Amino acid sequence: MKKIKLGTSTLEVPSIAVGCMRIHTLSPKELGDFISFCVDNGFNFFDHANVYQLGKCEELFGQAFAETKIKRESVIFQTKCGIVKGDGKTVAFDFSKDEIINSVDASLKRLKTDYIDALLLHRPDILVEPEQVAEAFDKLHSSGKVRWFGVSNQKPMQIELLRKFVKQPIVINQLQLSITNCTMLSQDLHVNQSYTDRAIDRDGGIVEYCRIKDITIQTWSPFQIAQTGLFQGSFIDNEKFPALNEKLGEIAKKYSVSKNAIAVAWILRHPANMQVVTGTTKTERLKDCFQATDIRLTHKEWYEIYIAGGNLLP
Ligand SMILES: NC(=O)c1ccc[n+]([C@@H]2O[C@H](COP(=O)([O-])OP(=O)(O)OC[C@H]3O[C@@H](n4cnc5c(N)ncnc54)[C@H](OP(=O)(O)O)[C@@H]3O)[C@@H](O)[C@H]2O)c1
Numbered sequence: 001m002k003k004i005k006l007g008t009s010t011l012e013v014p015s016i017a018v019g020c021m022r023i024h025t026l027s028p029k030e031l032g033d034f035i036s037f038c039v040d041n042g043f044n045f046f047d048h049a050n051v052y053q054l055g056k057c058e059e060l061f062g063q064a065f066a067e068t069k070i071k072r073e074s075v076i077f078q079t080k081c082g083i084v085k086g087d088g089k090t091v092a093f094d095f096s097k098d099e100i101i102n103s104v105d106a107s108l109k110r111l112k113t114d115y116i117d118a119l120l121l122h123r124p125d126i127l128v129e130p131e132q133v134a135e136a137f138d139k140l141h142s143s144g145k146v147r148w149f150g151v152s153n154q155k156p157m158q159i160e161l162l163r164k165f166v167k168q169p170i171v172i173n174q175l176q177l178s179i180t181n182c183t184m185l186s187q188d189l190h191v192n193q194s195y196t197d198r199a200i201d202r203d204g205g206i207v208e209y210c211r212i213k214d215i216t217i218q219t220w221s222p223f224q225i226a227q228t229g230l231f232q233g234s235f236i237d238n239e240k241f242p243a244l245n246e247k248l249g250e251i252a253k254k255y256s257v258s259k260n261a262i263a264v265a266w267i268l269r270h271p272a273n274m275q276v277v278t279g280t281t282k283t284e285r286l287k288d289c290f291q292a293t294d295i296r297l298t299h300k301e302w303y304e305i306y307i308a309g310g311n312l313l314p
Contacts, residue, residue: 007171
């Protein structure tokens, strides 16, 4: 199993993190088995957010984890803050000091732990006052409540603004990436081409920026279509993506794994050493994904999948 260093932190982590946004669909017993399965296989990194099912996912996880009797220090808990919900919908983003601190305190309670290994600011807050973020991070860090900090869905200049004030290193940026939703990679191939929108730089060169600054890119929704909107389903075995599925099937056969494993291996092949955050709640599917960490796609295979996914070469 491939491990990566998490940014400039001292943490060595599996290259696949287990996303917990959909775990509310499991019974307590299934969830306990799911957690044990992950940890037994060395995938001990769990990604949460205060807003997943309005805190229910953290709460269910905290309860189930406590019952597994797995040692807290043998696993990594990551959570996020900064999205504000009202009536179940996102109504604002808030990186103010009190919001961050109160959110972490609530997450700690739900997860039944006294520290979070990594805290991410979930989505950019236009009204961000980085001095307040800095104060919140100082307080959380010095009290031992949060060990490492990161962001999610942020561009280089947004991170630079935070870095001007925040003392702790930003070690993670969690971004959406899948074969069918990879403009952060594909835009780099179309530099300066006036005849195509594919040349539009949508994120300020975030991949290169994170590589230069040693920030680990975590990739969320690795199997989601995304081009037609969030959570429209997976492209795997989806009849709307015949060429992609044919190519994934062909390469999966060569490596004796599933198409899911190849979709994960496609992300892991990027030399930025990204960490894939999966969202499946099925241990069988997760087992397939875990196999991806032993696969290194060739250049040719990587580009064949890229093209089959509807992406173009210049
Ligand atoms: N930072 C952010 O803004 C942000 C946003 C969204 C998510 N996240 C994080 O990223 C994690 C992953 O996100 P995600 O759940 O959208 O990722 P995902 O792994 O791309 O999607 C998981 C979903 O796809 C289904 N799926 C996977 N393979 C399939 C196949 N072969 N056939 C049919 N369905 C298949 C899964 O169903 P089964 O359960 O049946 O396998 C599940 O419903 C989340 O848990 C969360 O931790 C972060």
